[in-house]
Amino acid sequence: MTVLLSVENLTQRFGGLVAVDDVSLAVDEGSIFSLIGPNGAGKTTLFNLISAIFPPSEGRIMFGERALHKASTHQLAEFGIGRTFQNLAVFHHATVVQNLLVGLHHRLKANILTAPFFWGRPRDEEIRARRSVEEIIDFLEFEHLRDVPVGQLSYGLQKRVELGRALAIAPKLLLLDEMVSGMNSEETEDIARFILDIREEFGITIMMVEHDMGVVMDISDRVAVLDHGQLICVGSPADVSQNPDVIKAYLGKK
Amino acid sequence: MRTGNHIESYPRHIALSDSVVVWFWLAVLMMALIMLPAVSGLFVLGLAIRILIAAVGAIGLNLLTGSTGQISLGQSGFLAAGCYTTGLLIADYNWPPELALPMSGFVTAALSLLVGIPSLRLKGLYLAITTLAFSFIITQFLLFAEPITHGPYGVRIENTTFFGVDLARPTALYYFCLAVLVLVTLGVLNIMRTRVGRAFNAIRDHDIAARAMGVNLTIYKLTAFGASSFIVGLAGGLMAFQFRFINVDIFSVTLAIEALAMIIVGGLGSVAGAIIGAAFIIILPEVVGDAIALLPDAVGEVLANGALEVKGLLIGLVIILTLRLEPDGLIGVWRNTKRYWSRWPLSV
Numbered sequence: 382m383t384v385l386l387s388v389e390n391l392t393q394r395f396g397g398l399v400a401v402d403d404v405s406l407a408v409d410e411g412s413i414f415s416l417i418g419p420n421g422a423g424k425t426t427l428f429n430l431i432s433a434i435f436p437p438s439e440g441r442i443m444f445g446e447r448a449l450h451k452a453s454t455h456q457l458a459e460f461g462i463g464r465t466f467q468n469l470a471v472f473h474h475a476t477v478v479q480n481l482l483v484g485l486h487h488r489l490k491a492n493i494l495t496a497p498f499f500w501g502r503p504r505d506e507e508i509r510a511r512r513s514v515e516e517i518i519d520f521l522e523f524e525h526l527r528d529v530p531v532g533q534l535s536y537g538l539q540k541r542v543e544l545g546r547a548l549a550i551a552p553k554l555l556l557l558d559e560m561v562s563g564m565n566s567e568e569t570e571d572i573a574r575f576i577l578d579i580r581e582e583f584g585i586t587i588m589m590v591e592h593d594m595g596v597v598m599d600i601s602d603r604v605a606v607l608d609h610g611q612l613i614c615v616g617s618p619a620d621v622s623q624n625p626d627v628i629k630a631y632l633g634k635k
Numbered sequence: 636m637r638t639g640n641h642i643e644s645y646p647r648h649i650a651l652s653d654s655v656v657v658w659f660w661l662a663v664l665m666m667a668l669i670m671l672p673a674v675s676g677l678f679v680l681g682l683a684i685r686i687l688i689a690a691v692g693a694i695g696l697n698l699l700t701g702s703t704g705q706i707s708l709g710q711s712g713f714l715a716a717g718c719y720t721t722g723l724l725i726a727d728y729n730w731p732p733e734l735a736l737p738m739s740g741f742v743t744a745a746l747s748l749l750v751g752i753p754s755l756r757l758k759g760l761y762l763a764i765t766t767l768a769f770s771f772i773i774t775q776f777l778l779f780a781e782p783i784t785h786g787p788y789g790v791r792i793e794n795t796t797f798f799g800v801d802l803a804r805p806t807a808l809y810y811f812c813l814a815v816l817v818l819v820t821l822g823v824l825n826i827m828r829t830r831v832g833r834a835f836n837a838i839r840d841h842d843i844a845a846r847a848m849g850v851n852l853t854i855y856k857l858t859a860f861g862a863s864s865f866i867v868g869l870a871g872g873l874m875a876f877q878f879r880f881i882n883v884d885i886f887s888v889t890l891a892i893e894a895l896a897m898i899i900v901g902g903l904g905s906v907a908g909a910i911i912g913a914a915f916i917i918i919l920p921e922v923v924g925d926a927i928a929l930l931p932d933a934v935g936e937v938l939a940n941g942a943l944e945v946k947g948l949l950i951g952l953v954i955i956l957t958l959r960l961e962p963d964g965l966i967g968v969w970r971n972t973k974r975y976w977s978r979w980p981l982s983v
Contacts, residue, residue: 455852482830493858
């Protein structure tokens, strides 16, 4: 299997705090890779480093030939990386369709000089964009919510819109930061099913930070465990759940 | 039975409005606006011109503050830049007005990048203060760079002939401003339905998510500054034709607050709201002025002497009332009314 994303000796310091400490890991193409660990273990920091929100103190992140540790956040969509956020980061005032259309940004061409005149190329491009958004709406099953401002939707549905928006990027790698936190079991099941379908139908590799062990153990191919910024274990869900270091990190020593 | 408004093609989805009723009433409104000079007196026409110019300026400001979420208090500075560009180019450099007016847009846009680039990392209040300071710099420059700007003496514009039409005639100026407003409105509505407009809204709602979706924050913030100021510059240029004698005193901070009031009262982020808000803020003091005239003499005299203060008071009041009662502004009131009637008798 080919490696899609590799993290090499990554370290991030915030003042005296080492949030991510010399972490190396590889995500295989087409896999579902989960990142777990107790609160404050550095999972979200690692995610933010991968999505180039800030540059790492040390180390490299390679996405194929692209060096993510040197990239800017806005380039990621173009590289083929989509992400969702831990706290809702939808565009509240915009409708579901408009939210999804933002995900298409990097594939469209209109600029401030062509946009005011609209008729012609920008219009053709908008029609095409509208059509591809419709495919995502169909996939995520919110046809009836198309024109509802996202701020009016329930938490679970807003999360689903955020997932749709990341899908609109047409990513090779999808980063999901605590997708199911705060969801009821039915919503959680829906999301887990969508994640499996996304890999199945679109062949997208998925990397997720997750606290819900049910989801992690059920759908992951590989699980990495972080504790105090250090990678303590990588392996299949079964291996990880038996690992004494992992049990110690979660439950403490006897 | 009618079950809803079903749209069956993608082109209809992205149309400005797919409703025949909306287009019909817009046509009626346009007809009424075209007929206006035939039936109105000079006073009403003057008021209409002020509304049209203010609406152009408000649409410009709204693009930056309402749609992109970058609060600007620099409106008077940008208007001054546009107004003086047109005025000086015509009066001192003998430019034809046809070229001087668009140049106002470009010069103001260029100046806005000057304040935009150092402000890229600023948000909210800090940006508001920076733009306010910038506006002071512009007006102070206009006041003290006397060799270039005539300083306190102001600029008189003699040549106001635009493609053979003399804009010194109120009727001609009215139609000209109307045409500019219609073009600006269409342009901005078009911008807002492409990826550029969506990027603006995305920056306003959640800038980090916007970046993760591939929106280059630097480029789009500067684009918003530039596009917004281009339009404000045009409005400033129109003011040069409106006054024909321009002076720095016109461009006070109050003007910037009034512009902000227009877009807040109209409804932030809405083009129609900016136009309605402009009309509201321009007409309000006139209506209140007439009402004051009806008051007993003693009270009326006090209020009439402090006309400027009364106006400031009113604008403050409507901003507070709007924020308190209907944050979406007049356009929000309109939407709610529409929803109420379309769902009646099930509406609450």
